[in-house]
Amino acid sequence: VDTLDQFNSYISTRYANVTPGGFFVGQNGASSVFAYRGNYDISSAVLTQNLLDNALFRRPVFTTYQSFDTPWAPGAGKTLQLILYFGLAMCAFPGFFALYPTIERLRNVRALHYSNGVRAGPLWFAYVSFDFLIVFLASAVAIIIFVTQSHVWYYPGYLFVVFFLYGLAAILMSYVVSLFVTSQLAAFAFAAGGQCVFFLIYFISYMSIITYAAAADVNHYVNIAHFTISLVTPAGSLLRALLLTMNEFSLLCRDRSVASYPGDITVYGGPILYLIVQSLLLLGFLVWWDSGWKPAFLIRTTRRRTDLEETEGVDPEVMAEVSRVADSKDGLRVMHVNKTFGTNVAVEDITFGVRRGEIFALLGPNGAGKSTTIGLIRGDIRPTHNDGDVLIEDFDAMDQMTVLEHLRFYARVRGVPEVEHNVAQVIHAVGLELFKSRMAAKLSGGNKRKLSLGIALMGNPSVLLLDEPSSGMDAASKRVMWRTLSAVTAGRSLVLTTHSMEEADALADRAGIMAKRMLALGSTDALRRKHGDAYYVHLVHGKAPHTSEEEMDTIKRWIRQHIPLAVTEDRTFHGQLRFSVPNTAPQPHHSTKAAATTASSPSSSSAHTTPLPRTATSDTATHAGIAALFALLERHKHELGFEYYSVSQSTLDQVFLNIVGKHNVLEENYARERAVKGGVWRRVSGAVARAYHNA
Known part of the structure; x- marks a missing residue:
């Protein structure tokens, strides 16, 4: 080029092609100018200036370049240790909040809550409110200690917001972990250990970028790492805030000054936004998971099969019950419920109704789907049609409270007036006067069943679902419970599942025998006449x-x-x-x-x-x-x-054996008499399984 303007124009328009740089030699005393590629290290400038010197002096000029070690700010090692150790402690403490929800789920206490009218939203909101108070106070104490010990912190008020929002999100993530683990130890390991692992991943990523990335690209790569890792874990937002508040590796520097607005998206604004969104999503997931609600467009609908093959062998009384329930005013109606776990059909098109004042016994061998049907009615597994709202579980769902505390709690949950009077009446009705101050977990098996019955009766429910109510009781206690159930049946619809045919015979007005689908249904006398x-x-x-x-x-x-x-x-x-x-x-x-x-x-x-x-x-x-x-x-x-x-x-036992034998029912394996469909391997494996069972 001939002029300085042409040189400047060329550099401005074709800078991508100028490597490592270029120079213009001034004429008639004008200054010489050189330009170099500035998005790499300083070696481009050194090389370009050396070429200019050679041109000006018209003789060889040799130059060498050696980078100095990256300078670390004084005390950077100590501040990084503080960030690392304090951050790991912050990642570990939310694991403790997963312990109680886990044991509550494993002991089916939460299922008992839901069966007695508690809803998923208020329940999780109550847990979060109580635990968040602890986190809020701990965050305030931490910030007070920081501020009183040093003044190096960048806007500690914003750091306080990040601390308690992180605690909120971490608590909710611990609750989510508690939904899927099988023990308290596993809950703590996944909740605390998982957060620590993500924290270390972020820390290692940050240090790797600082160490190995080009100086011009450090901020760009750090932002990418932050907004990616923090998307999946609250620990990322926590570490970002800790690095920012101490301006580690000049994260706060903007040209020659420090960031003036702490709420900027690249300062505290990003972590705060992420933590708020994560908290809302996690709370929504908890409520959705426990409520079982799904939008209509996500519910898969299937056409019910009504061909002759499907109705072949169905008992006429079962078909008559389907027609009757459709137009009845029964206290409980179960209509065409189905449940499949993977490829295993647990409940297939079950329909029955229970009139008010009637006890209906649901009978069947092990694996017949009785408990699954109860779960469908109760709401643990999403039901199709039911009015059932109370349950005596087939487990002892006892929390760390006394008998009196259990009954008072569920009385208040159900809005029962005159709590003490009603609690006293229920304790007398189930015969627990001598044990009312004892911890529920210390009761005998039979007394735990009595307490479960008392919880179910609290609030005068219109429907009772009884799953093995007398399990673990001696003969005398069983008969006391039978008398109690007979006394409270008036005006209520009562569903009873049991393996005791004596109990079904003593209590039930009608009985249904099922093995995934309903095999026979009617009064006990009618079943005897027809099947025995x-x-x-x-x-x-x-x-x-x-x-x-x-x-x-x-x-x-x-x-x-x-x-x-x-x-x-x-x-x-x-x-x-x-x-x-x-x-x-x-x-x-x-x-x-x-x-x-x-x-x-x-x-x-x-x-x-x-x-x-x-x-x-x-x-x-x-x-x-x-x-x-x-x-x-x-x-x-x-x-x-x-x-x-x-x-x-004929006893009900003999009737039961006749019916299940007629339909070729095996425990934990319901084999229909028609040929198995689905290919040669399925036929062969089914034949082998039946031969093994019969052997």
């Missing part, structure tokens, strides 16, 4: 247990000859023989069709029985009822040589 309408006879020979096979065969031939509809077990047990006689006598409102049924009992599950065909009868008791059967046995007692015998009607 027979007399069960147990004979004991006079020579037992030394009875010969010939003597027992003689009795079998006599039964086949005189009671043709009887079903006899093939096996005899050292002089004992069992057989059943269908009760084909006409019943009111019941079909008189006679059918031979197969006796089934736990002690003879391996016996193979074959119903005998109907033949002409002589002096049989087939149509004459139980009196004729007694007369027949008494008449031939000495002739056949049996000394003792018993005749009993």
Whole structure:
């Protein structure tokens, strides 16, 4: 170029192509000018000036350049230690706030809260309010200590805001951790350890950028690291504030001065904004997770199957219940609820209703979906239709309070007036007067059940859900509870799940037997008539247990000859023989069709029985009822040589076994009679599993 203006224009428009720089030699005494690339280190300037010197002096000029070590501010090591140790302590303390929510969830205390009317929003807000008060006071104490010991802090008021907002966000993150861990130790490890790990990641990233990045790019890379790491953890915002307040590595420098506005997004404004947004998101997640609410567009809808294959084998009473519940005014209606865990179907299209003043027993083998159905009604698992709001759990959901404190707490939660009077009445009703001042966790299993019943009764609920209410009780305590339940049933809808058929028989007005779907439903008498309408006879020979096979065969031939509809077990047990006689006598409102049924009992599950065909009868008791059967046995007692015998009607146990046997139900594995669909491997694996179970 010929002029200085042309040189300046060239540099301005083509600076990207000028490396390491350029120079202009002035004419007629004018000053010479050089320009160098300034976004690298100073070596570009040194090299360009050396080229200019060579041009001016017209002789070789040699130069060398060596960078000095990066200077550290005096005391930088000590301030970094303070930031590191104080920051790790701040990361560790929120782990303590995860301990109680974890044990509360694991002991199902929170589920009991929700069952008694507590809502997720107020519950988590109460926890946050209490714990945040501790954090707020601790933050104030820390800032007071900082300010009184030194004046180097940059706007400590803003640092105080960052401290308590960090505490709020860290507490909420600890609550989120408590939702998924399996112990208090794991809760503390993940809550405290996780924050410390992220804190160290941020610290190492910051130090790496300061050490290895080009000087011109340090601030750019530091901002990227901050806004990225702080997006996922509150610890990042905390460390940023600590580095800023001490102006570590000149973070606050803006050209030749310190940042004038502390609320700028690159100063305290960024951490404050991030912590507020994180706190709102975490609190929203907690409420959403425990409430189970989903927007309508996120709920997957599936078309209910109504083809013949799906209704094949469904009990007519079950279908009638579906129609009845649709238009009923029952206190509790459960309509078409389904629940799947992965590929395992836990509950499939369950429908039933419970009238006011009625006790409905929900029966089924292990793994049948009873507790899942209760969870659907209760709200732990999102229900389809229910009015249930009270629960006696199948666990002892006891907090660290006495019996009186538990009942007072739930009375206030449910808004019960005259708390002390109602608490006294409930304690008397469940028989806990002698234990009212004892810690609930120290009660025996039966008394814990009584306390659970008292909690459920508090507030006079219209629906009670009872899951194994008498579990762990002795026989006398069971009957006291049965009387209590019978007394409080009036005007309430009560659902009972139990493995005790005696309990179901004593309490239930109606019963439903389920194995993922409803298999049979009706009153206990109706179930007996339909699925176990027979007399069960147990004979004991006079020579037992030394009875010969010939003597027992003689009795079998006599039964086949005189009671043709009887079903006899093939096996005899050292002089004992069992057989059943269908009760084909006409019943009111019941079909008189006679059918031979197969006796089934736990002690003879391996016996193979074959119903005998109907033949002409002589002096049989087939149509004459139980009196004729007694007369027949008494008449031939000495002739056949049996000394003792018993005749009993079908129990609910036998009805239950008949129904689950008819539908091929296995514990923890419901196998329908139709062929398994889904490929060769699924058929083979299913066959192997069934063979193993039967073996």
